[in-house]
Amino acid sequence: MFLLLPFDSLIVNLLGISLTVLFTLLLVFIIVPAIFGVSFGIRKLYMKTLLKIFAWATLRMERGAKEKNHQLYKPYTNGIIAKDPTSLEEEIKEIRRSGSSKALDNTPEFELSDIFYFCRKGMETIMDDEVTKRFSAEELESWNLLSRTNYNFQYISLRLTVLWGLGVLIRYCFLLPLRIALAFTGISLLVVGTTVVGYLPNGRFKEFLSKHVHLMCYRICVRALTAIITYHDRENRPRNGGICVANHTSPIDVIILASDGYYAMVGQVHGGLMGVIQRAMVKACPHVWFERSEVKDRHLVAKRLTEHVQDKSKLPILIFPEGTCINNTSVMMFKKGSFEIGATVYPVAIKYDPQFGDAFWNSSKYGMVTYLLRMMTSWAIVCSVWYLPPMTRETDEDAVQFANRVKSAIARQGGLVDLLCSRCEPGSVSLAPERTASLGPRRGPMRDGDCHSCFTCETPELKEVR
C-alpha cells in the first residue's frame, strides 16, 4: 500500500488520537457519572452561559426594533383582549335576581339589552379562551436563538444572525451527533443489561443489579438530552406498593422520573424498537405491559394493577393520568381509573422551563421522530421535579374527588393552572365554577373525542408509556 500524500499516516494518526480522546472524554464526563449518579456540574455551567447569551440577543433585537419604531411582537400569554372582572356566573345571578325591590311578585327581571352581555362574553371566549391556549406551545418573552421560537426575525442584525448561525452549527454538528451516540449507548445498554440480569436467579442480587442497570441507562438517556433536572423534596419519593402520579408534557417525562427512582412501568405492548425494549425490561423486573386488546377492558386493567400494588415487594407504578400531552402550563383533568385502585398515591409535579427547549409534544403536529429530533437539537431541557407528600383516598370521597384533589396539589406545586373540564354533562362529574346546574343541560350530544380528558366521555384508560 503506497501513500498518496506524505501526510497520510499523520492524518490517520491524528484521527485515531482525536477519536480516542473524544471517547475517553465521553466516558469520563458522561457515562461514568451516569453509572454512579454523580454530576460534575458541567450542564449547570452550560445553562448559565446560555442564559447570558439569550439576554444579550433579546436586547439587540429590542434595540433593532426601536430603531424602526416598531414594537416587538410578544404574544401575551395573559390574553388577547381586555376582560372585565365579573364572571359569567355572577352576571347570570344578577339577571335572575328574584325578590328584587322592583318586582313584588318575585319575578326575575329581564331587559332586551340583557342579551348584549352574553353576546359579548361569547365573542370574548371565541377570541381568547383558557383551554385552547393550553394546547399550543407556551410562548417566550425572550428569544433563545432557536428559529422555531422567533416571531421577530425582521429585527435581527448581522451580529445576531452570525450568532444564530454559530448556534445552529453547534447544535446540529456537535451536540446532535453526541446526543444520538449517547442515546444509542443508553438504549442498547438497557436492552443488553436487562436481558443479562434476567438470566440470574430471582433474589436480592438480581433486584440490586436490575435497579442499577435501569438507573444507569436512564441517566445516560438524560444526559443524551442534556436534561438539567432539579429534584425537590426527595424524601417523599414513591415507595413499594404505591402509585406514582405525575402531570404529562412529553414522552421524556418517563425518563426524567425513572432516572431518579426505580419504578414499574405501565403501558401497552408496542412493536418495533419499543417492543424490544419492553420485552427486555420485563425480564429483569416486573413491569406491567398490556396487550392491545386488554387495554379496553377496564376491569382487567384495574385487576392487574391492584394485584401489583398489593404485592409489597413490587415496585411503585408510574402513571400519567391526564391522558394527553398538555403544554405544561396547566393540568387537565385526571382520569379516575388509577385512583380507584385504593393504593397510596404519590403525586409528582414536573415543570419544564421553556427557555432552553420546549419539551411539549404536540402530537397532532409532529410525529415521534420529528419530536425527538427537535429535542435533540434544542439547547437543553431544563425542568424541576417536586415530590409531593403521599395522599390516600378518604372514606367519604369517591375516585373523582380524590383525583381532583391530587390534581390540585400537583398544579399548585408546579405553578400550573388547574383546569376543570367544562364540557361534560352537569351532575356527573365535578364541574368548572361557571357551569352550574341552573344553566340547564348542555346542548347536543357528547361525541367521542370531543373531550379528551373527561371521565364520562371515554373509557378511562391509563396513559401508556410512549
Next chain:
Amino acid sequence: MGSRGSHAARIPDGDSIRRETGFSQASLLRLYHRFRALDRNKKGYLSRVDLQQIGALAVNPLGERIIDSFFPDGNLRVDFRGFVRVLAHFRPVDDTDSGMRDPKQPEPLNSRMNKLRFAFQLYDLDGDGKISRHEMLQVLRLMVGVQVTEEQLESITDRTVQEADEDGDGAVSFLEFTKSLEKMDIEQKMSIRILK
C-alpha cells in the same frame, strides 16, 4: 427561518380585510393566530365543531346562536375573512370612524346600527325581520333558565314585547328594537378591546 412567521403579508387578503373591518395590523395578526389555533386540523377554515370545542362558549346560554352567526345562509365553513367580519362588529367605536366618514362608503361594521343589527339577529331566528313572541320566549328560556316557571316566562315575554311593540302587531321589528334601546350605551356593551 421559523415555521411560525407573522407578517400581515402572510394573511391571505390581509389588506382588504383590514380595510373592510377596520382592525389594526396588530389586532388582525392576533386574530389570525387565534383563527389558526382554533382550526385544529389545519383545514384553513372553521367549522361548527371547532367553535363548539370552546368550553367557555358551551356554558354561555347564547352559545349556539353565537356560533350560528358565523355561518349565515346555511354555510358549513367560515374562512378567516368571515371570522373577522363577525368579530369586527365588536370593535370599539373610535371617534375617527364617525367624524370623517365618507357618506358614500358603506357603514363600518362596528357602527351602532350594525351592532344593534347583530344583536337583533340573535333574537330573530327565522330572519323575517321581526322578533315574534315565540322567538322572544325561546331566548328568554335560554337566558333566564330553569329556575323560572313557565307562567313567569310567558308573563315576562308578554311584558317585554308589549313595552317594545309600538304598532301593535305583537312582534318587535328592528326599528322598534332600536327605539327601545336608544338610551342604552350599545357602543360600550357590545365592544371588546384588543390588547396591544
